[in-house]
Amino acid sequence: MKRMIYSMAIPLSIALSANAQDTIPPDKLYGELFVDVQMNRIFPDGKTFVDCTAKRSPAAIVEDYTKIKKAPTADFSLKKFVEDNFDLPLAPSDNYKTDKNADVQTHIKQLWQVLKRNPDKTVAGSTLLPLPNSYIVPGGRFREVYYWDSYFTMLGLEASGETAMIENLVNNFSWLLSQYGHVPNGNRTYYLSRSQPPFFSLMLDLLAKKSGDKVYAEYQRPLQSEYDYWMDKTAPTKHVVKMPNGDVLNRYYDQYETPRQESYREDVELGAKANEAVKKARYRSLRSAAESGWDFSTRWFADGKNISTIETTNFLPVDLNCLLYHLEITLSKSYKATGDLLRANLYTQIAEKRKTAINKYLFNAADGWYYDYNISGKALSNSMTIAGITPFYFALAPKERIEKAAGIVEKKFLKPGGVVTTLKNSGQQWDAPNGWAPLEWMAIKGLEQYGKNDLAKEIAKRWIDLNVKVYKATGKMMEKYNVENIDATAGGGEYPSQDGFGWTNGVLMQLMKEYPTP
The missing domain is CATH 1.50.10.10 (Glycosyltransferase)
Known part of the structure; x- marks a missing residue:
């Protein structure tokens, strides 16, 4: 082709x-x-x-x-x-x-x-x-x-x-x-x-x-x-945020401060009682959460409970910054392939600076987990999510950090059907009790990268078993799954759970290939 x-x-x-x-x-x-x-x-x-x-x-x-x-x-x-x-x-x-x-x-x-x-x-x-x-x-x-x-x-x-x-x-x-x-x-x-x-x-x-x-x-x-x-x-756009020492990290930031066209009524109703400034900020944060893919989760809520406190643009997400690190590494690889060694070296340096900033600003040494960074609060978010595994997926976390991280995955996030998205059951679809294929994949691969193969295999097995069980019961592949109650499918969010479903199909096919049933 x-x-x-x-x-x-x-x-x-x-x-x-x-x-x-x-x-x-x-x-x-x-x-x-x-x-x-x-x-x-x-x-x-x-x-x-x-x-x-x-x-x-x-x-x-x-x-x-x-x-x-x-x-x-x-x-x-x-x-x-x-x-x-x-x-x-x-x-x-x-x-x-x-x-x-x-x-x-x-x-x-x-x-x-x-x-x-x-x-x-x-x-x-x-x-x-x-x-x-x-x-x-x-x-x-x-x-x-x-x-x-x-x-x-x-x-x-x-x-x-x-x-x-x-x-x-x-x-x-x-x-x-x-x-x-x-x-x-x-x-x-x-x-x-x-x-x-x-x-x-x-x-x-x-x-x-x-x-x-x-x-x-x-x-x-x-x-x-x-x-x-x-x-x-x-x-x-305003995706770039400069830290006090000059380091650069990124956030999600939709260009509009109006209700989403595809969820217009829901957004208008959410902004109804707010003053104009708060309303616009709320609309932008709803849109920016859609840019994050995590729409919606208490991950983005100021009070950790209510969507009316959503402030997506106030967070530097750990997974976004890991993705941009990979993009910088890939740009370096691209310029090296075309013989532009000066730019290749530049992007290697930029990537290393981001890696250092991620490990500095987005890591909590007290518990050994990666978090988003609250810009206005100048501190780590207190919302623990499975997104904290992404520095291991992209192999930018120091090796000595895997022990505590793997322990957190096993003790806090691992459920009968795989890993749960967050530790809060809020009714939002990107919170407990739901698990999502892309997050399962990154958790499994992140653990594999650091030699935690038994735990990776256990997550893969539980996720595969749940997907197959729901398929046998319904004849469908779901957008998301309830990993806490494996007799249910999933719920929560502003629209019903969807079937199809592209990324579930993709991750399941690859996992079944890599982890075949004996």
């Missing part, structure tokens, strides 16, 4: 204004109609309307709605107006029926075709950002490609021998970096204001297994674009 290399990325501020009609999010496109549909809960899930496709010109729809609003008739139905003017979205697996006689691996291999999307065509009136290559969507309400999901999906594609799709996904993310200056949360107009955990450099590691180290040179431009975005060099 011919690999596509793209030009340097353009700033987000330019991207959002270029090709305006193609990138205007639905709240701006439909104005009062959008607000009325979302606030009146015409659809149970706010994501449904923003994924609809207009049957005719959005401007004409808005014009007609404005006239109706000025002189409404007694029999006017907003729901019917929407149905008359928009095509409703379908979930990728709506028409798929599980073969209950198939084993879980066969089921997943069949699901790759169900979750596959062919290269997109531009569709007028759609919020979808068209991609040039085929891709895999997670499933359920998630009808588009998602950034960090895709890395874990790729693990399963690798285990399934679907290597062409891995390259397609990498090329799609390269294209997004070229087109918009960053990889959006997903390929929708309403996701353009943020990214997600930056796994692009790890995706290149997967591709390099197939195509060799030349990929680091070939994808140098999108790699650099990714880094420039996160380091505030190509857009008016």
